[in-house]
Amino acid sequence: MVLNTLRHLRAERRARAGIAYLTADKARRPADGELLLETVGLTKSYAGADGELPVLSGIDLQVRAGEIVALLGRSGSGKSTLLRCLAGLVPASSGTVTYKGTPLTGANPGTAMVFQTFALLPWLTVQQNVELGLEAKGVPAVERADAARQAIDLIGLDGFESAYPKELSGGMRQRVGFARALVVEPDVLMMDEPFSALDVLTAENLRGELMELWESGQFPTRAIVLVTHNIEEAVLMADRIVVLGARPYGTIREVFDVGLNRPRDRNAPAFEELIDRVYRTMTGRQKETRTPGRHEPAALDRRSPANTPLPPASVDGLSGLAEMVLNRAGRCDLADLADELGLEIDDLMPQVDALDLLGFTTLSGDDLVLTGTGTAFAGADVQESKKIFANAVRNAPLVTLITKSLCQNPAGTLRAGFLRDLLAHHFTVEQVTRQLETATDWGRYAELYSYDAEPQEYRLNESDDTRHPAARGQH
Numbered sequence: 001m002v003l004n005t006l007r008h009l010r011a012e013r014r015a016r017a018g019i020a021y022l023t024a025d026k027a028r029r030p031a032d033g034e035l036l037l038e039t040v041g042l043t044k045s046y047a048g049a050d051g052e053l054p055v056l057s058g059i060d061l062q063v064r065a066g067e068i069v070a071l072l073g074r075s076g077s078g079k080s081t082l083l084r085c086l087a088g089l090v091p092a093s094s095g096t097v098t099y100k101g102t103p104l105t106g107a108n109p110g111t112a113m114v115f116q117t118f119a120l121l122p123w124l125t126v127q128q129n130v131e132l133g134l135e136a137k138g139v140p141a142v143e144r145a146d147a148a149r150q151a152i153d154l155i156g157l158d159g160f161e162s163a164y165p166k167e168l169s170g171g172m173r174q175r176v177g178f179a180r181a182l183v184v185e186p187d188v189l190m191m192d193e194p195f196s197a198l199d200v201l202t203a204e205n206l207r208g209e210l211m212e213l214w215e216s217g218q219f220p221t222r223a224i225v226l227v228t229h230n231i232e233e234a235v236l237m238a239d240r241i242v243v244l245g246a247r248p249y250g251t252i253r254e255v256f257d258v259g260l261n262r263p264r265d266r267n268a269p270a271f272e273e274l275i276d277r278v279y280r281t282m283t284g285r286q287k288e289t290r291t292p293g294r295h296e297p298a299a300l301d302r303r304s305p306a307n308t309p310l311p312p313a314s315v316d317g318l319s320g321l322a323e324m325v326l327n328r329a330g331r332c333d334l335a336d337l338a339d340e341l342g343l344e345i346d347d348l349m350p351q352v353d354a355l356d357l358l359g360f361t362t363l364s365g366d367d368l369v370l371t372g373t374g375t376a377f378a379g380a381d382v383q384e385s386k387k388i389f390a391n392a393v394r395n396a397p398l399v400t401l402i403t404k405s406l407c408q409n410p411a412g413t414l415r416a417g418f419l420r421d422l423l424a425h426h427f428t429v430e431q432v433t434r435q436l437e438t439a440t441d442w443g444r445y446a447e448l449y450s451y452d453a454e455p456q457e458y459r460l461n462e463s464d465d466t467r468h469p470a471a472r473g474q475h
């Protein structure tokens with residue numbers, strides 16, 4: 001249906017060739033390789049409670065006409081921040097971002113953004129929402145209305161022009177988001193997880209239609225940058241996949257040239273093989289052994305609360321995953337397990353990271369494998385599992401820091417504020433809060449300390465203060 005609409009539109013477009021903002025050459029997608037966006041040595045820090053928090057470091061990236069580039073990485077690796085830097089929505093801390101060779105000094109005039117949460121104005125109709133971008137550019141009303149109608153048709157929303165966002169399903173709202181971005185015919189369409197707020201079928205349908213438009217050469221943009229944490233989505237859509245790693249700062253870990261013919265067959269061996277390769281890169285536990293690049297800070301090597309943040313996994317969550325692996329003979333393919341549970345691999349990563357940190361599992365190829373201690377932990381009764389956990393948790397630097405500090409204070413108490421200040425040097429307020437929640441949960445389960453929400457204080461578990469290796473000064 002969309003393609004028919006397109007053919008119709010194409011003819012209509014030719015007839016309207018005089019309209020200034022809808023140029024004929026934009027109606028074709030030239031795979032001319034022109035360099036559209038470039039970052040050189042891009043570094044981005046955000047202001048934290050105490051100083052700058054580095055998020056991206058040493059990012060050298062190019063986006064050329066004719067390509068779809070996916071920015072893939074785990075939560076917090078800086079994908080959205082990189083997208084916003086490319087769009088000129090946030091300034092680089094150092095390094096340069098250029099559009100067609102010109103350094104950005106504000107919003108990038110060659111890009112338009114589609115957001116995960118649609119970001120529509122509820123008091124405006126579909127037509128008015130779509131016209132917004134053109135209004136900002138000072139396009140006259142009649143031309144604006146005409147262009148909006150075309151974008152609405154293109155994206156399959158014809159008939160909904162006068163509807164308000166609240167009358168639309170999630171999928172239809174996101175179509176409005178696309179139409180609003182496409183109406184300005186940006187050189188580069190920026191998409192920040194545009195399908196992740198939609199149910200699976202709606203996302204699949206919309207993704208498929210967009211790819212048809214792109215492949216047919218009718219998409220009114222010359223390149224696409226897509227942020228996603230979904231490996232399959234990246235392999236399905238992108239020409240290049242840029243994998244960002246998060247530790248200790250967001251850096252480019254690897255770039256994959258996809259090179260598969262379109263439309264892509266998910267069941268083709270080459271498709272599955274690439275998914276496996278990307279997956280290994282994303283989940284790889286290899287330490288940063290390479291020499292830091294010109295623009296990167298030196299890698300940190302000793303585990304400390306600063307360089308080993310606690311993953312946001314509760315004891316219940318990580319125990320649940322350990323038990324699932326135990327029930328699969330102590331070894332399971334993580335991607336298969338995520339599939340079975342109807343989750344994305346990314347959803348399981350906090351628990352996987354936690355099990356890894358505690359020494360309960362290792363990754364062997366694509367498989368998550370229980371270690372001897374992990375097997376004992378997963379099969380133990382509550383009391384025994386608490387003992388095993390108390391021993392393993394010495395691998396968690398923040399828990400050890402809390403325990404040691406408590407032991408050194410004759411009163412056996414520690415204010416959470418002290419830890420907040422300490423961690424604020426390295427993490428955002430949100431990250432500090434999440435880490436303290438995890439440390440509280442883990443320390444309580446291990447019966448190392450308790451926590452009083454009022455007056456926000458940790459307190460040593462006196463009966464057990466000799467049990468923990470950190471308390472005995474053995475760590």
Ligand SMILES: Nc1ncnc2c1ncn2[C@@H]1O[C@H](COP(=O)(O)OP(=O)(O)OP(=O)(O)O)[C@@H](O)[C@H]1O
Pocket residue numbers: 046047055073074075076077078079080081082229428430431
């Ligand atoms: N405006 C901001 N101020 C302070 N810190 C921020 C801001 N925006 C992002 N961050 C922090 O920067 C880090 C990277 O965030 P970003 O959203 O770019 O990552 P991401 O890879 O897109 O993650 P996700 O997949 O969870 O959206 C995170 O730790 C986040 O808390």
